[in-house]
């Protein structure tokens with residue numbers, strides 16, 4: 001059995017939009033998306049628990065320098081990484097990203113594909129659904145407990161009203177919640193060994209994806225303009241000198257909200 005974990009490398013620190021490209025500025029320091037570390041941890045736990053799990057492979061789509069951040073997953077214990085990187089891919093929206101990632105996952109033909117809950121930069125929490133659709137595989141999202149038995153996965157799915165307990169046949173796609181586990185810290189030995197593990201970089205051509213099906217050409221979203229959010233209008237800022245609670249009550253009384 002093979003497990004693939006999809007991870008995103010995201011800007012480390014304050015997010016900034018580039019007015020020229022109208023995209024997120026990804027030129028600064030980058031780090032492994034925190035939510036995806038939970039997915040890596042879960043894959044490693046499944047491997048440690050099941051002797052039939054041969055490999056945990058980390059898959060990402062993004063700039064080539066993302067490899068460095070991806071090594072954290074190798075240091076934690078993953079076996080190898082595959083990064084799809086291509087200049088023609090810049091400006092890929094959800095549609096194009098799911099197409100490229102779907103092609104990379106088809107190539108891996110993993111029995112189980114794990115995703116994190118959401119990417120900390122774009123916060124879409126939707127890519128896993130688009131990829132599962134492309135792969136035509138069942139999906140369970142927001143999984144807070146995961147187990148595997150008789151060729152099936154069982155997921156306890158967090159909802160607003162409690163939990164759904166769902167089962168899906170393998171091969172399947174699972175998006176884990178950040179409540180699923182407490183990720184391990186990479187050991188010194190793990191960090192030292194990470195660089196020697198297989199790290200493959202693929203172009204769109206290697207996956208048989210046309211340049212016109214990725215990047216801006218393959219996207220269905222266009223950003224027309226960037227602007228500040230509208231001003232909030234009637235805003236009152238209180239410094240708490242001990243009388244803030246009283247002032248808030250007075251304010252609410254005046255607004256007839258109490």
Ligand SMILES: Cc1cc2nc3c(=O)[nH]c(=O)nc-3n(C[C@H](O)[C@H](O)[C@H](O)COP(=O)(O)OP(=O)(O)OC[C@H]3O[C@@H](n4cnc5c(N)ncnc54)[C@H](O)[C@@H]3O)c2cc1C
Pocket residue numbers: 006007008009023033035036039059060061062089090091092093094095097101114115116117118119120121122123124125126127128219221222223
């Ligand atoms: C017009 C437009 C242009 C864009 N241009 C770019 C660009 O140039 N570069 C860029 O990086 N993004 C770009 N984006 C953002 C990109 O489309 C999104 O990052 C992508 O659709 C995933 O959405 P998300 O980040 O909200 O991920 P979510 O749906 O929140 O992610 C869920 C999970 O999917 C996985 N995941 C997310 N992204 C990746 C990935 N790239 N590789 C592997 N796993 C992943 C992770 O496990 C993550 O936890 C652009 C978006 C738009 C609308």
